[in-house]
Amino acid sequence: MRAMAGLVLGLLMLGGCGETSQPAPSPTVRQAAATAPAPTPPPAAAPTPPAPAAPDDAVARFTSMSADAPGTAPSGKGPQQPKDREGAGDHPAIPRFAGAWIVKYDQKNFDQAKFYMANKTVTVEGRVTDILYQLPRENSVLEVWRNYQDFIKQNGFTPVYACEPESCAKRAELLPGDACWPGCGSADPHYYVAAYRQRDGLRASVFVRKGVEGAVQLRIVEPKAMAQGLQLVDAAGIGRDVAASGKAVLYAIQFDTDKASLRPESAPQLAAIAEWLKSGKTKALVVGHTDGNGGFAYNVDLSKRRAEAVVAALTRDHGVPAAMLTAFGNGMAAPVATNRTPEGQARNRRVEVVEMTR
Numbered sequence: 053m054r055a056m057a058g059l060v061l062g063l064l065m066l067g068g069c070g071e072t073s074q075p076a077p078s079p080t081v082r083q084a085a086a087t088a089p090a091p092t093p094p095p096a097a098a099p100t101p102p103a104p105a106a107p108d109d110a111v112a113r114f115t116s117m118s119a120d121a122p123g124t125a126p127s128g129k130g131p132q133q134p135k136d137r138e139g140a141g142d143h144p145a146i147p148r149f150a151g152a153w154i155v156k157y158d159q160k161n162f163d164q165a166k167f168y169m170a171n172k173t174v175t176v177e178g179r180v181t182d183i184l185y186q187l188p189r190e191n192s193v194l195e196v197w198r199n200y201q202d203f204i205k206q207n208g209f210t211p212v213y214a215c216e217p218e219s220c221a222k223r224a225e226l227l228p229g230d231a232c233w234p235g236c237g238s239a240d241p242h243y244y245v246a247a248y249r250q251r252d253g254l255r256a257s258v259f260v261r262k263g264v265e266g267a268v269q270l271r272i273v274e275p276k277a278m279a280q281g282l283q284l285v286d287a288a289g290i291g292r293d294v295a296a297s298g299k300a301v302l303y304a305i306q307f308d309t310d311k312a313s314l315r316p317e318s319a320p321q322l323a324a325i326a327e328w329l330k331s332g333k334t335k336a337l338v339v340g341h342t343d344g345n346g347g348f349a350y351n352v353d354l355s356k357r358r359a360e361a362v363v364a365a366l367t368r369d370h371g372v373p374a375a376m377l378t379a380f381g382n383g384m385a386a387p388v389a390t391n392r393t394p395e396g397q398a399r400n401r402r403v404e405v406v407e408m409t410r
Contacts, residue, residue, distance in 0.1 A: 156184035187266035209247035287327035312357035326370035344391030356381025
């Protein structure tokens with residue numbers, strides 16, 4: 053029995069509890085294993101850069117575009133952004149909302165523009181710029197509107213009139229005379245503000261609307277006199293015109309919009325009238341003319357007050373005897389061009405000096 057138990061114990065020790073025994077390595081293999089270089093560990097993974105910080109608030113989106121070139125998608129922001137309309141650009145006074153692009157643009161060196169202000173429309177003159185931006189889809193019109201509100205308040209503008217969808221008039225009233233762009237509708241919810249900046253006399257309106265595509269329409273008017281290349285008629289020219297047709301038509305006498313106050317740039321033309329009157333000792337009618345905007349009685353009164361302002365300046369500043377002059381207001385009654393276009397209206401706003409032979 054002892055012999056049998058010893059045999060079994062020996063077999064168990066040799067079998068390693070059922071595993072196949074392996075021969076011990078030779079001294080050569082053992083030495084090679086000891087001297088072989090350790091395998092090179094894989095390189096450590098590069099640390100992941102932190103994600104860029106998100107803007108603090110919506111106001112951070114209100115920029116004059118982005119760091120990327122105009123007409124391209126901002127870096128890492130998906131497909132290419134549509135390009136601005138050729139020849140268009142932002143106005144320096146009011147920038148675009150980031151990611152917006154220009155689809156309609158018009159600028160005139162001197163024109164009229166209308167602003168809606170609480171149940172009435174005010175007409176102003178100067179350098180007029182109209183810009184229509186289409187908005188990126190990821191921004192709500194409310195977000196864009198709030199940004200423009202903040203910009204207006206923080207950059208010296210005083211809001212004269214503002215409204216939101218529940219209280220706004222129809223689009224045709226807010227933007228009188230402006231053609232509706234493709235895809236817009238007068239019933240689309242919209243926001244509007246008209247504002248004035250005293251330091252430079254600039255007027256602006258911002259119209260933000262929701263529709264098939266969100267859009268912003270800017271209208272900006274900078275005070276600017278009509279180009280003086282438009283006929284300063286000297287004393288000799290007045291004499292020639294009167295001799296040929298009985299009157300001289302003068303466009304270089306300028307007034308503030310809807311007022312009878314003479315602008316400073318009218319001084320050279322007033323001096324020329326005075327020189328002509330004194331040289332010939334001619335009596336003359338000073339006749340004011342308006343365009344067709346506004347009522348008949350209003351324009352007759354405005355044109356008469358403007359003619360009286362010219363007579364007052366000639367007598368006060370140039371020594372022309374009052375007895376030589378008579379002021380008369382013709383209103384809109386004698387147009388020389390259509391009142392259906394801004395160009396025609398500009399031609400109709402004028403002063404005429406008419407010779408009185410008796």
